[in-house]
Amino acid sequence: MSVYLLFDVGSTYTKGVLVDITKEKIVATASSMTTAETDIRFGIESIKSQMGEILEQVNITKTLVCSSAKGGLTMISVGLIPDLTLKAATLACYSAGAKVIGSYSFELNQHEIEEIETSNCDILLLCGGTNGGNSTVVVNNAKRIASIRRKFPIIYAGNKSCQDQVNEILNNAGFECTFCDNVMPSYGVLEVNECRNRIREIFLDHIIKAKGLSSLSTLIEEIILPTPYSVMEALKLLAKGTLNERGLGDLMAIDIGGATTDVYSMNSTVVIADHVDFKGLQEPLEKRSVEGDLGVRFNAKHVLALKKNETEITVEFNRYISQFAADRYIVPNPVFDQLLAKWCCEIAAVRHAGRIDSVFTPLGVSYCQQGKDLRDVKIMIGIGGPILYSSHPEEILEKALYSDFKKEILLPHKTDYYLDKHYVISCLGLLASRHPDEVLRILKKNVEKLNNDQR
Amino acid sequence: MTKTTVVIGVIGADVHAVGNRIIAYALEKAGFDVVNLGVMVTQKEFAEAAIETNAKAIVISSLYGHGELDCRGIGDYFNEAGLKDVLLYIGGNLVVGKADFDSVEEKFKKMGFDRVYPPGSDIEQGINDLTADLESRK
Numbered sequence: 001m002s003v004y005l006l007f008d009v010g011s012t013y014t015k016g017v018l019v020d021i022t023k024e025k026i027v028a029t030a031s032s033m034t035t036a037e038t039d040i041r042f043g044i045e046s047i048k049s050q051m052g053e054i055l056e057q058v059n060i061t062k063t064l065v066c067s068s069a070k071g072g073l074t075m076i077s078v079g080l081i082p083d084l085t086l087k088a089a090t091l092a093c094y095s096a097g098a099k100v101i102g103s104y105s106f107e108l109n110q111h112e113i114e115e116i117e118t119s120n121c122d123i124l125l126l127c128g129g130t131n132g133g134n135s136t137v138v139v140n141n142a143k144r145i146a147s148i149r150r151k152f153p154i155i156y157a158g159n160k161s162c163q164d165q166v167n168e169i170l171n172n173a174g175f176e177c178t179f180c181d182n183v184m185p186s187y188g189v190l191e192v193n194e195c196r197n198r199i200r201e202i203f204l205d206h207i208i209k210a211k212g213l214s215s216l217s218t219l220i221e222e223i224i225l226p227t228p229y230s231v232m233e234a235l236k237l238l239a240k241g242t243l244n245e246r247g248l249g250d251l252m253a254i255d256i257g258g259a260t261t262d263v264y265s266m267n268s269t270v271v272i273a274d275h276v277d278f279k280g281l282q283e284p285l286e287k288r289s290v291e292g293d294l295g296v297r298f299n300a301k302h303v304l305a306l307k308k309n310e311t312e313i314t315v316e317f318n319r320y321i322s323q324f325a326a327d328r329y330i331v332p333n334p335v336f337d338q339l340l341a342k343w344c345c346e347i348a349a350v351r352h353a354g355r356i357d358s359v360f361t362p363l364g365v366s367y368c369q370q371g372k373d374l375r376d377v378k379i380m381i382g383i384g385g386p387i388l389y390s391s392h393p394e395e396i397l398e399k400a401l402y403s404d405f406k407k408e409i410l411l412p413h414k415t416d417y418y419l420d421k422h423y424v425i426s427c428l429g430l431l432a433s434r435h436p437d438e439v440l441r442i443l444k445k446n447v448e449k450l451n452n453d454q455r
Numbered sequence: 456m457t458k459t460t461v462v463i464g465v466i467g468a469d470v471h472a473v474g475n476r477i478i479a480y481a482l483e484k485a486g487f488d489v490v491n492l493g494v495m496v497t498q499k500e501f502a503e504a505a506i507e508t509n510a511k512a513i514v515i516s517s518l519y520g521h522g523e524l525d526c527r528g529i530g531d532y533f534n535e536a537g538l539k540d541v542l543l544y545i546g547g548n549l550v551v552g553k554a555d556f557d558s559v560e561e562k563f564k565k566m567g568f569d570r571v572y573p574p575g576s577d578i579e580q581g582i583n584d585l586t587a588d589l590e591s592r593k
Contacts, residue, residue, distance in 0.1 A: 080506065081507050130508045130509075132457055132458075132508075134506055134509040184507070186490070187490045187504050277470075277495055279500070359468050361470060362520070362521065363470055363519065366468065
């Protein structure tokens with residue numbers, strides 16, 4: 001029998017899931033409110049005591065944790081052209097579950113170096129140039145970075161031709177520098193997988209220790225993933241399936257939180273419609289985007305500013321928002337929260353999806369596509385408190401659909417809605433590589449489809 | 456020996472793809488590393504691709520007669536983007552109507568092009584010129 005106790009720590013609620021892989025069922029779930037200030041141990045202990053008797057009856061094979069504690073995994077991406085290698089680098093950070101706190105293009109200047117120096121980034125991803133392409137900029141950037149006194153791990157994923165030079169510069173300056181395949185080996189081609197794995201390795205080796213999370217080791221055996229990485233793993237499995245078990249197919253997921261909104265899209269192929277010319281960087285089939293300015297609590301003010309022309313914004317609404325600034329834990333107002341969640345969902349989805357622009361030429365109208373075409377996606381999954389606690393989650397999720405008012409945005413036309421009601425996605429992602437078949441079946445059972453009468 | 460990178464594409468709102476494929480094929484056969492941006496390429500896309508791939512030449516095509524408008528200011532822009540040393544070629548139906556080619560060539564050279572080719576030019580000639588120009592810059 002293999003029973004796992006899984007935790008997701010670091011967000012507003014610490015979540016715990018007790019799962020029996022042999023019987024393929026969730027034995028118990030629990031959550032406990034935690035704050036950034038409280039010790040993570042507190043949340044874990046509280047969940048254990050909630051599960052109380054059940055825990056005593058089972059023999060736990062392993063306890064695993066995904067963590068977004070202490071700011072999660074924060075990264076800085078450095079590239080050459082903003083729309084090319086810098087974008088590739090940033091997408092690589094996102095797909096590894098990181099929060100990108102700074103992105104820099106072209107040659108770095110002293111001011112930017114100071115910004116990096118004073119930032120609290122955990123890892124810096126240095127890119128620039130296709131293989132055999134530009135090397136002057138990235139080498140100069142390495143020299144500049146070498147002058148930074150604060151040391152942090154650096155991953156180099158740029159032009160392979162100057163890898164040794166970059167290595168020497170950074171090593172001599174006392175930085176720990178690791179390498180992986182170029183995130184953009186040739187023009188427009190994106191390769192994030194090796195980079196993603198390397199980020200995860202460094203997260204395990206360095207970051208956990210640096211954030212003082214290793215003290216948790218008395219409670220659990222392994223901390224293995226940044227939370228968004230774990231979510232990615234679970235969604236990938238749910239979409240793709242395994243050799244023995246079919247997945248659900250292409251899907252999108254929206255995770256609205258207090259401070260950020262994450263959007264995930266999992267596709268099996270690159271879709272480019274007939275008679276459409278593709279421009280720019282080919283985005284990853286498994287894409288995650290993070291909107292650091294969209295959230296229903298800490299970023300509510302920001303969301304309101306973006307939507308300032310909406311008639312729903314009343315004096316009362318404004319007062320509600322400003323109360324958050326003084327007290328984060330005031331009694332929530334479901335009507336206002338619903339509106340905020342809708343807007344977060346809408347803006348984040350538009351930023352995530354690709355777009356198609358019509359160009360008027362002497363030969364008639366032509367079409368250019370950038371980014372991902374998600375119009376045929378049939379599944380939309382809601383994750384995170386604001387969606388799950390809403391009395392009408394479908395109203396929030398439908399904001400991520402294609403609309404006649406923004407025809408150029410390639411969002412899904414019509415989808416079924418699913419909810420991660422029991423908060424199992426982030427935790428089960430931890431087991432996705434160990435027990436894929438079982439985890440997939442458990443996910444299918446526990447990620448609930450919204451009934452038609454509810455819609 | 457590493458191959459020399461050349462960025463090619465059809466500028467503006469022009470969607471003539473056949474010539475573009477032929478140029479890509481011929482350049483590859485001649486031993487160049489070709490970054491083909493395809494049709495409807497903007498000045499910005501040409502510049503960005505050339506910077507990122509460290510290209511030594513940019514070869515632009517235009518067949519629909521609006522090349523002059525599309526290329527306006529291109530030399531200055533590429534200089535600004537740090538591409539002063541990159542060879543800049545153009546060929547095709549560059550202007551509408553039957554203009555005298557010498558005046559067309561002069562106009563485009565003023566814009567910053569190193570070589571300008573009239574309709575019906577032989578691609579081999581272009582490749583020979585490119586090889587010679589690259590050699591003389593070494």
